[in-house]
Amino acid sequence: MNERASTPSVVRWNEVREALARAAEDAGRDAAEVTLVAVSKTFEAEDIAPVIDAGQKIFGENRVQEAKGKWPALREGRPDLELHLIGPLQTNKVRDALRLFDVIETVDRESLAAELAKEIPKVGHAPRLYVQVNTGEEEQKAGIPPGEADAFIRRCREVHGLAIEGLMCIPPADEPPSAHFALLSKIAKRNGIRILSMGMSADFEEAVQLGATHVRVGSAIFGRR
Ligand SMILES: *Cc1c(COP(=O)(O)O)cnc(C)c1O
Numbered sequence: 001m002n003e004r005a006s007t008p009s010v011v012r013w014n015e016v017r018e019a020l021a022r023a024a025e026d027a028g029r030d031a032a033e034v035t036l037v038a039v040s041k042t043f044e045a046e047d048i049a050p051v052i053d054a055g056q057k058i059f060g061e062n063r064v065q066e067a068k069g070k071w072p073a074l075r076e077g078r079p080d081l082e083l084h085l086i087g088p089l090q091t092n093k094v095r096d097a098l099r100l101f102d103v104i105e106t107v108d109r110e111s112l113a114a115e116l117a118k119e120i121p122k123v124g125h126a127p128r129l130y131v132q133v134n135t136g137e138e139e140q141k142a143g144i145p146p147g148e149a150d151a152f153i154r155r156c157r158e159v160h161g162l163a164i165e166g167l168m169c170i171p172p173a174d175e176p177p178s179a180h181f182a183l184l185s186k187i188a189k190r191n192g193i194r195i196l197s198m199g200m201s202a203d204f205e206e207a208v209q210l211g212a213t214h215v216r217v218g219s220a221i222f223g224r225r
Pocket of ligand 1: 087200201217218
């Protein structure tokens with residue numbers, strides 16, 4: 001064991017992985033079906049590097065600018081990392097986002113779908129795309145309202161030629177998340193979508209119970225922000 005293996009974040013990362021495996025087992029699912037996205041927003045490269053060295057390959061960031069500042073250096077010599085954008089994407093940052101991210105989880109409006117379709121051929125690199133659904137229909141939260149999700153997904157695919165592979169949601173903080181996870185799963189099923197990005201530090205076990213394929217866990221690994 002090297003010294004870094006005992007840093008608090010690596011210890012917590014191992015605990016989260018164990019909890020995730022248990023949650024999958026409890027749900028009668030194969031643990032390999034659930035991918036842990038380690039959310040490293042606000043943490044510095046020096047906090048993130050030990051978790052990479054311990055074996056975590058998939059990370060989430062919520063700001064393009066912040067990711068641009070720390071990930072190019074972190075990725076050097078580590079070709080197998082995968083970076084997910086999990087925060088709102090402004091259309092004027094699409095080109096940067098396409099260069100930085102392997103997955104964009106926050107496609108949430110027509111103007112963004114159009115900009116992605118326009119820029120992907122220019123950048124020559126197409127990240128995998130998820131649609132964010134505002135399951136709680138909260139005004140301050142990004143995401144397409146659930147009632148508009150089917151039509152939006154169809155337009156992304158048919159009008160903009162975007163392959164939508166997943167759905168993502170962030171349930172309201174003050175409600176039990178299960179109904180939101182179930183709703184996301186239902187929208188996914190009827191649109192032929194297999195990937196469900198749902199569940200964070202406080203509720204990833206419930207998300208796994210309800211079919212999450214990707215959980216986005218930050219503070220349970222890296223500590224308080
Ligand atoms: C910050 C964030 C997370 C991680 O939240 P924790 O509660 O720290 O696990 C997950 N998803 C999104 C979209 C986030 O912005």
